[in-house]
Amino acid sequence: MSKIPSSTKIPAKPTGSRRVAGGAAATPKTVAATTPANRAERAAERRAAIVEAALDEFIARGFTATRLDDVAKRAGVAKGTIYLHFKDKESMFEELIRTALVPMINRLHAPPPSGGSVRDMVEGFAENFIREVASTRRGDIVRLIVAEGPRFPAIADFYYREVVSRGLAGMRALIELGIARGEIRHKSLARFPQIMVAPALIAVIWQSLFARHAPLDATEMFRVHLDLIFGERRTT
Amino acid sequence: MSKIPSSTKIPAKPTGSRRVAGGAAATPKTVAATTPANRAERAAERRAAIVEAALDEFIARGFTATRLDDVAKRAGVAKGTIYLHFKDKESMFEELIRTALVPMINRLHAPPPSGGSVRDMVEGFAENFIREVASTRRGDIVRLIVAEGPRFPAIADFYYREVVSRGLAGMRALIELGIARGEIRHKSLARFPQIMVAPALIAVIWQSLFARHAPLDATEMFRVHLDLIFGERRTT
Amino acid sequence: MSKIPSSTKIPAKPTGSRRVAGGAAATPKTVAATTPANRAERAAERRAAIVEAALDEFIARGFTATRLDDVAKRAGVAKGTIYLHFKDKESMFEELIRTALVPMINRLHAPPPSGGSVRDMVEGFAENFIREVASTRRGDIVRLIVAEGPRFPAIADFYYREVVSRGLAGMRALIELGIARGEIRHKSLARFPQIMVAPALIAVIWQSLFARHAPLDATEMFRVHLDLIFGERRTT
Amino acid sequence: MSKIPSSTKIPAKPTGSRRVAGGAAATPKTVAATTPANRAERAAERRAAIVEAALDEFIARGFTATRLDDVAKRAGVAKGTIYLHFKDKESMFEELIRTALVPMINRLHAPPPSGGSVRDMVEGFAENFIREVASTRRGDIVRLIVAEGPRFPAIADFYYREVVSRGLAGMRALIELGIARGEIRHKSLARFPQIMVAPALIAVIWQSLFARHAPLDATEMFRVHLDLIFGERRTT
DNA sequence: AATGAATGAGCCTTCATTCAT
DNA sequence: TATGAATGAAGGCTCATTCAT
DSSP, X not given: OOOOOTTOOOOOOOOSSOSOTTOTTOOTTOOOOOOGGGHHHHHHHHHHHHHHHHHHHHHHHOTTTOOHHHHHHHHTSOHHHHHHHOSSHHHHHHHHHHHHHHHHHHHHHSOOOOOSOHHXXXXXXXXXXXXXXXXXXXXXXXXHHHHHGXXXXXXXXXXXXXXXXXXXXXXXXXXXXXXXXXXXXXXXGXXXXXXXXXXHHHHHHHHHHTTTXXXXXXXXXXXXXXXXXXXXXXXX | OOOOOTTOOOOOOOOSSOSOTTOSSOOOSTTTTOOOOSHHHHHHHXXXXXXXXXXXXXXXXXXXXXXXXXXXXXXXXXHHHHHHHOSSHHHHHHHHHHHHHHHXXXXXXXXXXXXXXXXXXXXXXXXXXXXXXXXXXHHHHHHHHHHHGGGOHHHHHHHIIIIIHHHHHHHHHHHHHHHHHTXXXXXXXXXXXXXXXXXXXXXHHHHHHTTTTSOOOHHHHHHHHHHHHHOOOTTO | OXXXXXXXXXXXXXXXXXXXXXXXXXXXXXXXXXXXXXXXXXXXXXXXXXXXHHHHXXXXXXXXXXXXXXXXXXXXXXXXXXXXXXXXXXXXXXXXXXXXHHHHHHHHHSOOOOOSOHHHHHHHHHHXXXXXXXXXXXXXXXXXXXXXXXXXXXXXXXXXXXXXXHHHHHHHHHHHHHHHHTSOOOGGGGGOHHHHHHHHHHHHHHHHHTTTTSOOOHHHHHHHHHHHHHOOOXXX | OOOOOTTOOOOOOOOXXXXXXXXXXXXXXXXXXXXXXXXXXXXXXXXXXXXXXXXXXXXXXXXXXOOHHHHHHHHTSOHHHHHHHOSSHHHHHHHHHHHHHHHHXXXXXXXXXXXXXXXXHHHHHHHHHIIIIITSHHHHHHHHHHHXXXXXHHHHHHHIIIIIHHHHHHHHHHHHHHHHHTSOOXXXXXXXXXXXXXXXXXXXXXXXXXXXTSOOOHHHHHHHHHHHHHOOOTTO
């Protein structure tokens, strides 16, 4: 049994603009004359590169095992530069997670595309979730929260407050709408909206841990799950 | 936002006989009046204490952040003693996880208590799972696997092979039985036995991360979930 | 009988500019007024200081007993700094030895100052050797190789290949020249050039181990040795 | 470049009586009924085994790198047993060296076999030395003293006092005899008896370090050396 | 006397953080 | 603003030594 050696080079998807072709050891010094105007722009770019890199590393190794040295290398900046943007490793981690959750939060704010049946809405949500979360890096972030939550209560709290509780509230509203409209018969489902999203979370975890052994068609699974709740549709 | 300081003393559930109450610096030399007569017995006890302590620390901090120093202190042994029982931190971690999973594996071997309806069987299984796993340290171990799996592929593999694939196979058999007996109408459920257990896993994660904010009645949630699959029962 | 306590402070010949006199706890941060203008220069200086210090410690204690902590202290750098220059203790040791041998190797390359008789050449070589090796730290390095060679075969190999075999080859050539010129009568000496240098090595070892008890005039000894080979000279 | 891994099993020449055939992990407990009479005998045997084992390990690894665990294993005793015979590692080392030197010391006491010419006597001594020292473990001990001398001044002192100074004194007497008898013409040789033995020491070191690369016929070398001093003999 | 489990000081090495340039 | 050399606290692991059996 061997763990992933910490020297493993997680293939770096170079983060955008910077990183001139050919530059071996990423020498970011020779950036040439900087137009005073785009200073801020350049800084923002750097910061973005750091965020990208840090997320990748944190996802791959977890908080403690991540080395800022690696983050810097991957971001193509010097180690010290990280400290121009973040107070320390811990704050960086927390800030990163928050930032990464923002899109999810926003989606929860957006009123669900209310056209059509409740099932369509839920299915739309689920497809979206699976496409945008379960099979992307955002899914890894969810797993990261599960992993580091106990050591970063603030992160867990934030996630609960901003994502989980809102998401469940929205889901409950949908369920109640479904019940009101007669689409859903099981009234008690409204007491446990978690049930509605459970397969989505399963999918997230499955992708990280077992996809290699047994690929999982998350969308289809979710559809079957919805059949349980709304009754079979395809028969029609 | 602050993470749990690494110096935080996770309250140690003292492991059995040794460890006199109040003893601060845990001086394990003066055992004197402690009963265990023979050598082997003492050794086994020590090893058990280390296992206990290590599991607690690993669960609380994750692999990398766990200090063997703390494990030793919590177990009431010297640091060197750990190395009489385990090759190194990594082997200790892997061995611990495997050991901790054995009870779960055994339960999967045991033929499901086949009396009664399929729903009863599943419900029995779920109640059991929630009682023995979701709300105990075994649940934390599942979360630990989710957390460290990507860095310990061997652990993830082992968990998949010994627990997940077997568990799902068993569940699929039950589902097929339910379909054959007419208890379950949704035939495609057999393709995704994950759906059946999804709420159980949700419960495990919820306990670790959010129980503090919003307690979750896992048993009741699971019952509602079963209602979706088997049809409501309580109406009777 | 007591060995040198490992805490013994081997008097450090301070390595160059840095290191203000008397400074106990060696706070190398406040360099301030120290001259070395540019980065590279400073780095080279530090590296040199480490090399100096490490050699002294290795010579005084041998490989295993040398503590990098002491090396760092003696070099006036932090422990971590060593690792900016060397991969680990072992590589440092091997690299150090090789580096320290380079001057000897170079001397072997240089064509012997061919003026005069063979005896003069050998005597010149010997005087040089005794002046530059036997009574200096280079002699200690030879002893160090003798001491650690069996545990570092690579070091022994390197020493044999680069110094011993070349040195003996050169010496053999000289001997043959001496035989050809009629300066040396014992033809079989060419089969054992080791004999020619034996007293030099004896001198090296004597200096390290017994000089304190009985000083040895290595130069004079070598001259007597040459008398055996070339016939007495002083009579003239 | 790689050093000998410390795990290297130096092939143990099992030390005599003990060590029952087939006994894997050398379980010295089952020694059966001990005749009260031979207690002391058994103890002496054990001690001898420890001495043997320790010498081998010290020679192979040097003082610091030698683990008492390995010594115990090789001697077929428990680690604690070593402490019944020696105060600590350091004393053991010093005592071992002293003990190992005794035979050499004794030989020096024994009046040189005074029959025949001085050359015969020296040649006899040298042949003896090369046979009994240079190519045996005793030679390794000489190298060990060279290696550890600086860190164990007491050892170096002892060696100087008991072996070196006596040996040289004896050699000087022989040289003076040779001069008196007209066998040796170079009178100043008496001032540096080291010259007489230098090739012998060279041979010792050569065996340890370079024998593998280039075997050395020490006896023949010594004979050539003597030819230098006494004049060629074979021509006759 | 002999054992070997247990101890804990100590050492190599890593890595978050600082700061002179 | 950005760099990266330097720092030193901390942690994994070893091993001489002790001591209950």
